[in-house]
Amino acid sequence: MDSRTPAIASAVRSARSTREKLEVLRGAYDGSLCVLVTCGPSLGDFDAALLRSRLSGTLTIAVKQAVNLIPDEADFLCFNSFNVLRYQALKPIRVFVAQRGG
Numbered sequence: 001m002d003s004r005t006p007a008i009a010s011a012v013r014s015a016r017s018t019r020e021k022l023e024v025l026r027g028a029y030d031g032s033l034c035v036l037v038t039c040g041p042s043l044g045d046f047d048a049a050l051l052r053s054r055l056s057g058t059l060t061i062a063v064k065q066a067v068n069l070i071p072d073e074a075d076f077l078c079f080n081s082f083n084v085l086r087y088q089a090l091k092p093i094r095v096f097v098a099q100r101g102g
Contacts, residue, residue, distance in 0.1 A: 001092075002032060002059040005075040009092075029059050037070060038063040062092065 008028050015021040035058055037043070037051075048069050055073040062074035077092040 001057070001073055002029065002075050003057065004028065005059075005092075032059040034059040034061065036061045036063070037066045037074070039065040043069060067092065 008024065011024045012021050015024055035055060037055075037060060043066060046069075052070055052073050055070060058073075060070065060074050061076040061078060062070055063078050064080075067074050067077045074092040076095055078095045
């Protein structure tokens with residue numbers, strides 16, 4: 001997890017609107033390397049401890065169940081309304097992706 005995320009997450013959670021949340025995030029991670037960890041069968045091919053050690057201190061976005069492999073390293077958790085697990089209280093900033101009809 002990036003060292004800035006706890007303060008950013010707190011500010012995002014206290015923002016009242018989506019616009020305010022986006023303003024908190026605007027430029028917050030400028031210049032950072034970002035790693036995206038997605039779920040899928042090949043994720044099981046990686047050594048979890050090695051992956052966690054390499055992500056330490058790195059801005060990391062986990063997609064859906066991938067967060068189970070890196071719960072303390074993920075800065076963001078992206079999920080949608082399909083196949084949603086009941087995620088426990090996690091540190092990442094949660095991003096719910098919804099598709100608009102029409």
